[in-house]
Amino acid sequence: MSAPAAAHGIPHAAALAAWRGRAPAPPRALALPAPELLERFHPDRRPGAMVPLRVGASAGLPCRAELAALLQSDALVEDEDIAGAPLLDADVLVIGGGGAGCVAALTAARAGARVLLATKLRLGDSNTVMAEGGIQAAMGPEDSLQRHFEDTLRAGHFAADKALVAALVSDGPGVIRWLIQEGMGFDLAEGSDRMGGNLLRRKPGGATAARLLSYRDFTGLEMMRALREAVLLAPGITLLERHPALELLTDDRGRCAGAVLHELARGRPVLARAGATVLATGGAGRLHVAGFPTSNHYGATADGLVLAYRLGAALREVDSFQYHPTGIAWPPRMAGQLVSEAARASGAALVNGLGERFVDELDTRDVVAAAILREIAEGRGVARDGQAGVFLDTPGLERAKPGILGRSLVTLTHLAHRAGLDAAAEPFLVRPTLHYQNGGIAIGPDGWSGVPGLLCAGEVTGGLHGRNRMMGNALLELVAFGRRAGAAAAADARAERPRNIGLTHLADWRRALIAQGLPLARKAPLVFPPYGNFDMAKDRGRAA
Amino acid sequence: MRVLTDERRCVGADLGAWMAAGGGAGLERALADRGGIIPAIEAAGLRGLGGAGFATHRKWAAVAAQPGPGKWVICNGNEDEPGTFKDRFLLSRTPHQVIEGALVAALAVGAADIVLYINPREAAAVAVAREAVAQWEAHPLLARLAGALGEAPRLRVVTGSGLYIGGEETAAVASVMGGFPFPRLKPPFPAESGVGDAPTLVNNVETLAHAGHILAQGPEWYRGLGLGGAPGTKLFSLSGDVLRPGLHELPMGTTLRSLVFGHGGGVLAGRAFKAVFTGGPSNTLLTAADLDVPLDFDSLRARGSRLGTGAMIVVGEGTSILRKTAEYVAFFAANSCGQCPPCKIGTHQVSRILERVEAGAGRPGDLRALENLAGLLPGSGRCGLVDGAATVLASSLRTFRGEYERALGPSGQEDGQEDGQGDGQGDRLRGGGLRGGAP
Amino acid sequence: MREDGLEGGAGVRLMFDGHAIEAEAGASLLQAWTAAGLPLTENVGCMGQGVCGACRVLVRREGERLADTALACETPAEEGMQVSFLDHFPARRPHAYDLRALTDSWTALDQIDAVFPEAKNCRHCSGCDRACPKGIEVQRMVNLAAGGEAFAAAALFDHCVMCNLCVAACPEHIDPAHLGQFVRRMSAALTLRPGDLIARLREIERGGQPIDPEAPGANPPPGP
Known part of the structure; x- marks a missing residue:
């Protein structure tokens, strides 16, 4: 089912010989203009990949077919299911325990709000913790907020919302200070002092300046560790782990009034009533769109998009996904796991089965990914045990910069070890992996969705990245908009009180589905991927 | 017939009164025939009464065979197991009986350092033992012992950490050396390498208390005390749902029925008998089917259980086996010393699952998870703590599974229990039958 | 596949x-x-x-x-x-502190002892070291932190992945994972002061980094 994995190509042994023979392969620019490359080889451009949405606030918008099926489905809960359910009250409900959720919860709690933080898995289990490369913030003397602004827009093919991008890049330096205040560490430039020195900066793919700040090659982990401790210790935040949200609640004015949570430990619904709700549910990698493996964490099942859309929020760029160029292609058991862009940012080349480079490795992710898929499709890939990919030349990097693998690419070296290879001696076999949802719920600069009472932050939102996200803007976004949404939610929650909460929006939704001839049998959100072997409908009956 | 708990011998720290009650005779006999000590102990069939049931004469012979000087005898009175309260009785009521036995042992193995190692939480036992030790100092028997040993014996009281784990023999050695009572892997056994790497005999208080009597009255007398071939008497710490709990000294080999329904006066309030947690409580439960089992080391082992310390915690109808098991596993989890993560974390995981099942918050899969842990954990520690916890868990799961299922209720049950009969044997691979479906 | x-x-x-x-x-x-x-x-x-x-x-x-x-x-x-x-569960009792209130770095080392008093009770069982799936020298970190060597302790916890197995393993309830994060966070929050960041923040405050949404680079290049 996975077309890009088609195994034709140059056998691994022959490809290794070619790679050795040509090392170091000379750089080579694309032989094809980028627009044509994307048109022909990017997975999102394949026929049938997209369908127009038929119901909801964004009817007519093209959407990835797998996602559209979930968006246009019926609710998992009925009104009668929530009768007698325990009720929890808060000023602000934050749904999602990753980076954006933690930042929003901290910000709201510090603004005086009583916060409920509900998360499907455990606090911190998220894509945030897996982010390796870094976080962008325009820091260098040659750099500016304007350049960050323009780079982000250009990388996103000018599809992003300028007001959002301006907010994002303007927050950058302040976000770094905030993170340091929360106890997150950052790499310093070589020889720099902790006080008064300079931060280590690297150039992310598609950028015009060195702007990527990092903590080794586990920046997200370092961030999540600090945020997790902060949330666990913050007075005013009540943490609900293993409490996925199944449906948003509305009040009699149509305002979002919280959510129906499912307490997995007991198999029963719990109502969380709140003056304002922040959706920070992350991405959709575990939908495995286009049959791709994914680098995403287990919980990335697009739940937030489903809930918000059903309540009337508008979406954007839901036909645009990011395929990270360098997912592991072999061994199969590690397929989809990420080899950080830090490897290419540090100088590692991509090499095809003929021992040739074929793309500027630091071009934007969509272009690099499409270029790899082209090499595979045209038979110049490397085939091994039924998997196809191209080489990521880590041995070449180590030769050029001795010691770099052990010193600053710790995670990569560890990954190679688990794959059973020595990164300094043998190149990784890589191919694109589903990495990021570029679009999402349309928001304003304070994180407001169009639905009163509902804010969004992090990967679940759309508009910041246009049609392609730059490396390092995801970590920046989740802090910048986590803070914005948290602050706005706390302020709004004091003004508004939900009354007569329920699921009144579902009747209109079902009428719309029926009018479009869409099936009511399909239920969403997905909550867990199919191979999680979990049936939510059955689990909900447990406590009955 | 009471030996150790005979009222005439319960003279406290008064050494003169002990001698007047017939004390000293065992040591006299030992001094008269040093080479006959170990054979006498062997002939008597004395075994380790702290729980292990190991043949006492072998331990003694092993230490005796090591080159001296510098050997140690540790009289282990750390006693901290739930439901065990025998050593504190002996140390506080009849300490000279214990000391004399320890001196006999010291003479047999050639040790000049004799330590009464006592749980500091038993303040009375510590105080009386200290006073008792002081009274020996000028006693002529001690001078004769010095003559036999070639140096003056150093008899003293050492209070341990008060931690349960300190009762394990290598932990007792570590504690006597002033360290944290960490058990270590054996071999080497303390008999080869104990206190300061010197050969060290570690015996339970009750075991040593018998030694003097065996020397004084002969192995035949001792053997004759027991029933059905089992030698001697045993102190049973009877507690739980019985009319007359307390310390009962009975012939080794007394039946469980006789202990509970005769000496114990039966199950409290005339309720039905459910089970007994024995020894640590770290062993397989005894049930109504075991009422006629003689309580001795070999008979209980033949039934798949153990005598342990002789603690017998009786559970009658109306008392929850699940709650009792949870209580004991929690005790083990809290007292795991930390050296072996599978022990510390594993017992804690069992404890957490039991607590939530008990609290009505059990989940589908909890029973399987418990069975799995009961199979995975044994053998995973430097000492036997984790094995004890796993054994009592497996036993209660196997025998009283219905109590667990009731507590789990319908929401905690798995569906499609095609192989969910549960035999508590999580340690063997069940063939075929891969499970599908969701909870 | x-x-x-x-x-x-x-x-x-x-x-x-x-x-x-x-x-x-x-x-x-x-x-x-x-x-x-x-x-x-x-x-x-x-x-x-x-x-x-x-x-x-x-x-x-x-x-x-x-x-x-x-x-x-x-x-x-x-x-x-x-x-x-193995279930995840919260530490037995939270070791509460407010990093933002920790503004006087002269009290930082006292704070380690005040917040994690158990750290000095380490019984050196090494269970935390054995439990750590990442091979971190957890016990050494605990001892360094208890001795006030914050940077050295923080460096040892670099690779912590928040599995909290050391928390479950510790018989003294020291909660090493949280102690490790405390010294790490404290080290960053009290001593990391990048000059380039401070300069840029000052510049932004003064209005020196305006964004022009209609600058030539902010729009697609004109078509061919």
Whole structure:
């Protein structure tokens, strides 16, 4: 089912010989203009990949077919299911325990709000913790907020919302200070002092300046560790782990009034009533769109998009996904796991089965990914045990910069070890992996969705990245908009009180589905991927 | 017939009164025939009464065979197991009986350092033992012992950490050396390498208390005390749902029925008998089917259980086996010393699952998870703590599974229990039958 | 190939939380669990990257006496293994502090003792070291932190993935993982003051970094 994995190509042994023979392969620019490359080889451009949405606030918008099926489905809960359910009250409900959720919860709690933080898995289990490369913030003397602004827009093919991008890049330096205040560490430039020195900066793919700040090659982990401790210790935040949200609640004015949570430990619904709700549910990698493996964490099942859309929020760029160029292609058991862009940012080349480079490795992710898929499709890939990919030349990097693998690419070296290879001696076999949802719920600069009472932050939102996200803007976004949404939610929650909460929006939704001839049998959100072997409908009956 | 708990011998720290009650005779006999000590102990069939049931004469012979000087005898009175309260009785009521036995042992193995190692939480036992030790100092028997040993014996009281784990023999050695009572892997056994790497005999208080009597009255007398071939008497710490709990000294080999329904006066309030947690409580439960089992080391082992310390915690109808098991596993989890993560974390995981099942918050899969842990954990520690916890868990799961299922209720049950009969044997691979479906 | 990275075919047999399952050789324990059709709603996060610490397990390999702690996503299934998931649970009592209130760095070392008084009770059992799936010298970190050597302690906890196995392993309830984060966070919050960042923040405050949304670079280049 996975077309890009088609195994034709140059056998691994022959490809290794070619790679050795040509090392170091000379750089080579694309032989094809980028627009044509994307048109022909990017997975999102394949026929049938997209369908127009038929119901909801964004009817007519093209959407990835797998996602559209979930968006246009019926609710998992009925009104009668929530009768007698325990009720929890808060000023602000934050749904999602990753980076954006933690930042929003901290910000709201510090603004005086009583916060409920509900998360499907455990606090911190998220894509945030897996982010390796870094976080962008325009820091260098040659750099500016304007350049960050323009780079982000250009990388996103000018599809992003300028007001959002301006907010994002303007927050950058302040976000770094905030993170340091929360106890997150950052790499310093070589020889720099902790006080008064300079931060280590690297150039992310598609950028015009060195702007990527990092903590080794586990920046997200370092961030999540600090945020997790902060949330666990913050007075005013009540943490609900293993409490996925199944449906948003509305009040009699149509305002979002919280959510129906499912307490997995007991198999029963719990109502969380709140003056304002922040959706920070992350991405959709575990939908495995286009049959791709994914680098995403287990919980990335697009739940937030489903809930918000059903309540009337508008979406954007839901036909645009990011395929990270360098997912592991072999061994199969590690397929989809990420080899950080830090490897290419540090100088590692991509090499095809003929021992040739074929793309500027630091071009934007969509272009690099499409270029790899082209090499595979045209038979110049490397085939091994039924998997196809191209080489990521880590041995070449180590030769050029001795010691770099052990010193600053710790995670990569560890990954190679688990794959059973020595990164300094043998190149990784890589191919694109589903990495990021570029679009999402349309928001304003304070994180407001169009639905009163509902804010969004992090990967679940759309508009910041246009049609392609730059490396390092995801970590920046989740802090910048986590803070914005948290602050706005706390302020709004004091003004508004939900009354007569329920699921009144579902009747209109079902009428719309029926009018479009869409099936009511399909239920969403997905909550867990199919191979999680979990049936939510059955689990909900447990406590009955 | 009471030996150790005979009222005439319960003279406290008064050494003169002990001698007047017939004390000293065992040591006299030992001094008269040093080479006959170990054979006498062997002939008597004395075994380790702290729980292990190991043949006492072998331990003694092993230490005796090591080159001296510098050997140690540790009289282990750390006693901290739930439901065990025998050593504190002996140390506080009849300490000279214990000391004399320890001196006999010291003479047999050639040790000049004799330590009464006592749980500091038993303040009375510590105080009386200290006073008792002081009274020996000028006693002529001690001078004769010095003559036999070639140096003056150093008899003293050492209070341990008060931690349960300190009762394990290598932990007792570590504690006597002033360290944290960490058990270590054996071999080497303390008999080869104990206190300061010197050969060290570690015996339970009750075991040593018998030694003097065996020397004084002969192995035949001792053997004759027991029933059905089992030698001697045993102190049973009877507690739980019985009319007359307390310390009962009975012939080794007394039946469980006789202990509970005769000496114990039966199950409290005339309720039905459910089970007994024995020894640590770290062993397989005894049930109504075991009422006629003689309580001795070999008979209980033949039934798949153990005598342990002789603690017998009786559970009658109306008392929850699940709650009792949870209580004991929690005790083990809290007292795991930390050296072996599978022990510390594993017992804690069992404890957490039991607590939530008990609290009505059990989940589908909890029973399987418990069975799995009961199979995975044994053998995973430097000492036997984790094995004890796993054994009592497996036993209660196997025998009283219905109590667990009731507590789990319908929401905690798995569906499609095609192989969910549960035999508590999580340690063997069940063939075929891969499970599908969701909870 | 399937989405979870596994292909069909028999391989090794193991016992996992009471289920006798078969796994493809080379599959991780987590993949073996899902491939057997068993429900996975906890003890899972990054699915293989080994950075989230969610999938902690006890593992006993065939023929070995002692079990090990491990992360299921990066431990290959082996024939005859016995495996148990380990729940996540909060520390017995929170070690509460407010990093933002810790503004006087002269009191920083006192704060370590005030917030984590148990750290000085370390009994040196090394259970935390044995439990750590990342090979961190946890006990040394605890001892360094208790001795006030904050930077040295913080450096040792660089690779912590928040599995909290050391928290579960510690008999003195020191909560090493949280202590490690405390010294790390304190070190950053009190001593990391990048000059370039401070300069840029000052510049932004003064209005020196305006954004022009209609600058030439902010719009697509004119078509050919």
